[in-house]
Amino acid sequence: MNPHVRSLYHSLSQRVSRPLAGQDRPGCRTAAWPWAKPVHGYVPLAIIAFVIFLHGMTVARTAAGAQPGVPDVPVILPQQPVQAAGPAYSLAATDLPEFSWRGMLFSAQHGSGGGTVLFDNVYVRIDDGPMLYLTSNLSQEVGNGMWDPGLLWHQFTRDQTSYTIWATACNSAGCSELSDPFPFATVYTGFSCTEQTVPIAVTGGDRIVKVGEQVTLDASESYDPYGPDTENLIYRWACFFAPEEVTLNDTEDPAVVTFTPETEGKYRFCLNVRDQVDGAAYNRSEIAYVTITAVADPDDPDLLVANAGGPVVQAITGQEVILDGTKSTVPAGSTWQWMQINPVGKEDLAGLAMDFGAGSGAGPALSTSDYNADGVVDGSDLALLANNWGEVALSGSDEAMASFTPRLPRPYLFRLSINDGTQGKTDLVLVSAHLPAATDLATPPGVDSECLE
Numbered sequence: 001m002n003p004h005v006r007s008l009y010h011s012l013s014q015r016v017s018r019p020l021a022g023q024d025r026p027g028c029r030t031a032a033w034p035w036a037k038p039v040h041g042y043v044p045l046a047i048i049a050f051v052i053f054l055h056g057m058t059v060a061r062t063a064a065g066a067q068p069g070v071p072d073v074p075v076i077l078p079q080q081p082v083q084a085a086g087p088a089y090s091l092a093a094t095d096l097p098e099f100s101w102r103g104m105l106f107s108a109q110h111g112s113g114g115g116t117v118l119f120d121n122v123y124v125r126i127d128d129g130p131m132l133y134l135t136s137n138l139s140q141e142v143g144n145g146m147w148d149p150g151l152l153w154h155q156f157t158r159d160q161t162s163y164t165i166w167a168t169a170c171n172s173a174g175c176s177e178l179s180d181p182f183p184f185a186t187v188y189t190g191f192s193c194t195e196q197t198v199p200i201a202v203t204g205g206d207r208i209v210k211v212g213e214q215v216t217l218d219a220s221e222s223y224d225p226y227g228p229d230t231e232n233l234i235y236r237w238a239c240f241f242a243p244e245e246v247t248l249n250d251t252e253d254p255a256v257v258t259f260t261p262e263t264e265g266k267y268r269f270c271l272n273v274r275d276q277v278d279g280a281a282y283n284r285s286e287i288a289y290v291t292i293t294a295v296a297d298p299d300d301p302d303l304l305v306a307n308a309g310g311p312v313v314q315a316i317t318g319q320e321v322i323l324d325g326t327k328s329t330v331p332a333g334s335t336w337q338w339m340q341i342n343p344v345g346k347e348d349l350a351g352l353a354m355d356f357g358a359g360s361g362a363g364p365a366l367s368t369s370d371y372n373a374d375g376v377v378d379g380s381d382l383a384l385l386a387n388n389w390g391e392v393a394l395s396g397s398d399e400a401m402a403s404f405t406p407r408l409p410r411p412y413l414f415r416l417s418i419n420d421g422t423q424g425k426t427d428l429v430l431v432s433a434h435l436p437a438a439t440d441l442a443t444p445p446g447v448d449s450e451c452l453e
């Protein structure tokens, strides 16, 4: 890194490390968040610029849009390395920033005073298409130790495609207004096999450990479909939520970090793995999660640990989803109960009615109530809502594995409750069900066959 860039990086990274890292958040505080670190000579100049830019846009909107008891409108923060010697991104609101990365992370921040945040939704518009529900992420749940992770939405992008991202922050009282749109376009300049193939992050299985004993998080089973990439992967572990402050310690192996839990409870970590292209971080893998449950005595025959298989499960409308509680540790004779805690209801209807009434017989093209993504809000969307009113029909709701078929693109939140006759434990899982039209963004783009030989 040249001295001027190094100096600029240090001065700017100091300035932005706090808003990006969310270090004042209770629980899950890491020593340094990965995107605040220098990455092999690359500096997050555009990230810094967008933070400032988006903060400026949101101040005006939040004041007008707040609902009582609902979190503030989130601010979207793209998380990706930016090449020091690369193109300078324009920050004018009318310009479309161009990115040359396939895998991208977005995080978001809520304004102050938002109260308890439960989950956040992200919507995407691809080129000139309709607004599509893409995914959701848990952020905080009262009484269950889930803290705002700063959100972490992953997506893959396609060359010569423009995208616009919005978000809402939600709790049991409802959802905030949509954030300001974040538009960008993707343009790739290289198509070697390294650049075409996106790595796969592998965290190892969920585990139950003893409080006070060091835990190793090992990502070395991660791989790239293009074999030669594997030895050059960049690994990024981050705490997703935890019952206490967590420090991840680096080891000699770049794939391995360690920590020591001092409090009983669930520690969830996320991992993404990236290619190196000419020394630069390039593709990001899909995010993988791992849950470490710390208990006083892992060998206790009466040990009860609920694990709903989350925290997040991706799904496609019309396809059956399995709710898998089999990673739980359960004494014989215990009872199981799965329950949806965000059934379709009046708020969904009110949102649709507002959009429907906004036009002359059909609502606006860009609406979160356009459930069938045909570009308008009309009677067909109302019919979909009416036919899916209330909780979803669950098969096996009193068994270790339950299932359902999502019909509406939206988040489905489930609580797994297990009771052994003397005590109960719960865990939460969020199923994000998007329309097939949004599936491309959840899967890496195709590659030339010779790259896989």
Ligand SMILES: [Ca+2]
Residues within 6 Å of the ligand: 193, 194, 195, 196, 197, 198, 199, 224, 225, 226, 229, 275, 283
């Ligand atoms: Ca690759």
Ligand SMILES: [Ca+2]
Residues within 6 Å of the ligand: 369, 370, 371, 372, 373, 374, 375, 376, 377, 378, 380, 381
């Ligand atoms: Ca529609």
